[in-house]
Amino acid sequence: MEAPQFLDLNPAPRILLGPGPSMVASRVLRAMSTPLVGHLDPEFLTVMNQVQQLLRYVFQTQNELTIPISGTGSAGMEAALVNFIETGDNVLIGVNGYFGERLCDMAGRIGAHVDRLERPWGEVFDPDEFSAALARKQYKLLAVVHAETSTGALQPHVAEIARAAHDHGALFVLDTVTSLAGLPVEIDAWDVDVAYSGTQKCLSCPPGLSPITVGSRAREVLRQRATQVPNWYLDLSNVEKYWGEERTYHHTAPISMNYALREALRLVAEEELPARFARHRANAEALWAGLEELDLPPFVPLAHRNPTLTTCQLSPTIDDMVARRQLLNEYNIEIAGGFGPLKGKIWRIGLMGHSSRRENVVLLLAAMKAITAAV
């Protein structure tokens, strides 16, 4: 069998304004390429401790069990379910977009009885809807998406939903994939039991890790399980021993990805969260104003519009695929289309982390103007 030969990597210099990955700062790329130490080396254990401390800052939590899962955001989502659900458990999931659907899919595979609380894609929930549903049946867990990447809607009143869950004896799981480090996420203040995210969104670290934080209520549920966690790789009762004081070998942590995450988190800490949120907000508002002018109005009403990921409506004169291919090929700009019920109807524009910069907004609007004017 002949050895294949390929040239050096030489990718186009993309400007990443889709739903992730976002652009990665050169400091993060440099840190990632630091020569490796072993995964049980005392120096790596220090890195792990620092990553945990920095993650607690971005999650705004004192939760001891705050770590990066060694997989992408979807692995974090699955970890947030499989550790706390056992076969036959009742689970309630808010579904107003693709990632709510995915939560249902995952929970169903674990053997949960899944009830869906539904809203059309792009809308958000009223906390009272959850209270009413939680009152009708005893649920083990309620899961809700904070910022739906498929629609651009931002769920408000998270603390109220958490309270409703707890009032009815359910754990509250929050998907913060597209919100963490781009807009306020207050795990302790909101009393969220489990939250997870991805590294490739507002943290602007390459994809490959999934930060998760687990509070004491959820840890107690994990401890009290009648059955083993069916998923070995994501079993937090073992993973926490590696990240905790015991340092028991579980799997080989992705060293370089943790280097990268540490550096991405350092950048967040240096900027500080309030300034970071303000930057995301300001650039999003500039984008929204520009989109209105281009007759590509934002899809989600201002009241629950997500500043880290904007969706805009396409006029029928625009060919979704052709226009996005033009943006990519002629301007090196990546944005994304809609999918599911929104396919061909919206674009999804991420201004996340290092991608959230004024020059990107101005360039994107100019390129969009040229492309849509030519139609």
Added chain:
Amino acid sequence: MEAPQFLDLNPAPRILLGPGPSMVASRVLRAMSTPLVGHLDPEFLTVMNQVQQLLRYVFQTQNELTIPISGTGSAGMEAALVNFIETGDNVLIGVNGYFGERLCDMAGRIGAHVDRLERPWGEVFDPDEFSAALARKQYKLLAVVHAETSTGALQPHVAEIARAAHDHGALFVLDTVTSLAGLPVEIDAWDVDVAYSGTQKCLSCPPGLSPITVGSRAREVLRQRATQVPNWYLDLSNVEKYWGEERTYHHTAPISMNYALREALRLVAEEELPARFARHRANAEALWAGLEELDLPPFVPLAHRNPTLTTCQLSPTIDDMVARRQLLNEYNIEIAGGFGPLKGKIWRIGLMGHSSRRENVVLLLAAMKAITAAV
């Protein structure tokens, strides 16, 4: 909550001679730090195709479904089981070390009836033992570890074991975590149905991905499942759509890790497998000769000793922890101790991928001589 501040990364320049991660060539580190493109960008799809082609070369297979799972080696191990086992299936596992144990643990969590074929740690199996066990009961799947990282034993006669499995209608799964790209692994010639590995061993890529290859017999079993794969993240029926022609979104692939893997695989292809295997063998033999001289004789008999990971016996005068700490702190050399029944009794020395170099052997032996002489 105050933002934590940490200094720049500045890890010690370790010489990684443990069971992984192995050292990473600067070309791989550089490729990994290439700015990102999107995970559905046509340019990344090209990278994915190239990675698949290169993986087929190292696995020596034509299997279409040959991809890196987006997690470390343990995720690959779990993927190799969870996709092909359903609740109640009979599974036979060869257990002659820690990773055989782990296979049992994972298979049991999936709901399989697990039978163990056991051998003391450090020994290997005779294919007839598997034939006999397979004749006693109908098994869905037989899993065996090629190179046991916990013992340094290399399982010979893999093709015969595969034949025994197929003669009895079982799938054959092979763990090639510590063997792939360091010694001959012949997926097609041996007729292995599923094999998985890790990137951080003989491929000398940072940990974070797990190459897996799946043959037609196993794909048919996946297609014929009565139930959904319980593990969403590792469900190959969805993962293969992302890596195959359809390019259906599943999860965001770890872009940078795939850049790194591509470059690590290019290095393998440039060296070519026969030369690479000869290098691993020659350096291992030099190590073995030196260990004999130091009165640290190899633990595994020559006939089934693994050249990529050597285990040596400790004399009672050596304090395992103290000596290894000295190697690390005074010489920047990482090796590993034994665990389970071999704790305190052996050292584990990896000469894998970029770490398999004459200068590392000479330095390690000199450092060991100084340390053990001082006892």
